[in-house]
Amino acid sequence: MEVYLIIIARTGLLYFLIIFIFRMMGKREIGELSILDLVVFIMIAELAVTAIEDPKAPLLNSVISMLFLLVIQYILAKLSLKSEKVRQLIDGKPTIIINRGKIDEKAMKSQRYNFDDLMTQLREKDVRSVSDVEFAILETSGKLNVFKKEEGKPMQPLELALIIDGEIQPGHLEKTGKTELWLRQELRRLGYPEVQHISFCSFSNGELYVDLSNV
Template sequence: MLDWVEVGLRSILFIAVLFFMTKLLGTKQISQLSFFEYISGITIGSVAAEVITGLDANIMHGIIVLILFSVITYAVDVFSLKSKKFRDFAEGTSTVVIKDGKIMEDSLKKEYYTIDELNSLLRKKNVFKVADVEFAVLEPNGDINVLLKKENQPLTPKDLNMKVGNEKVPQTVIMDGKILDSALTEANKNRQWLDTELQKLGVMQENVFMGQVDSYGQLTVDVYDDKLKIPSPQQKPLLMSSLKKCQADLESFSLQTDSTEAKKLYQVNAERMQDAIDLLSPYLKA
């Protein structure tokens, strides 16, 4: 057999084997690696490369090594789930490197980290002053998690006693000009509704690169032509305007009428309408 043909066949075979082993071990192998998984991954890749290009090597020996390393890695993951002591040994433990704005020098030395490396990790978290940090933990995968001091944390609507609407995952209902019926169903919409919304925006389905339905049932689209400006959805602003107009009309009627009973009725309903506006305003903001 020609050498280049054999290399090609070996490549296809080992791609299939590596794909199967990776699927068996799970997505953890391609995201956050422990020390053992890092070593195992390097070894598996080196063995695969050597067997693919080494025409004198026995291909079955390479496959046996790949299977053996994959099984060992899988066993380590299983034991890690069952035993915390084993998990700490195999995957490592978190290390506190900053506490109450003070760098823990002994912890840095233990992990062989310099001040420059610590500052680099902090900058990735948009932290530029160690004094602003309440607590920082160096994770086994080399990442750092930071808790800022209370006065340095960004304000949230909860801190301001503001009510905000709950958000759900947007559903992509159009992709590359094609309708995704499963996403439409998930958003509790149908094609007729989608056609109506596209007509409101003045856009053809075929010209839509991506269309999404948010948690409030509004459609937003991105078209192929970047120079074409698409108007923003107006359903929520229009609804809020209608509610405010109704409330203002009720207050106006209460001032215009001479009937005490009617005046009281208008005022009560104007207050109810205002309560409804206050309740819905977090959800109807543009």
């Protein structure tokens, strides 16, 4: 009987501890969890199961390990907010699979993403044919976002981030056909001489959108 009481007590304690940890990790949909989130979730689940299955094992060991995982996740999450390089290292970056109606096989290969995956996710978006797609972007969560063509309207270029967290994105600049010199000149003309003070800047329909950092 005593063993069962210990199991119940441990289960209740770990239940509230896990809720606390997940609340501290922030709010995300299950389908939008990063690799870091998934690793932490799996390890916490394993620690909790081990602590419940073996009533003789010191509970403090599991609690310390779970809290340490929370600290690691919290620190890396803070770093990823401040640094795009850390964010890309942990989460990767979105990949354009279909660009203006053309499938990018090289991008698919780099993500180990095949045509069966593409067609399956297109069907889930109620898209019957690749020819109906203007853009398809594979997000870091593995979700495919699809932008359908609009009949009677010319294809519009995809809005690309030229500056993120004060850092210019050379790859995106190249895709827009612009140069870093052009970007800096345009920003100065608009009254933004310091790139490092810009948290986000994108280019769409011939215009720049600029958002200054308030951190």
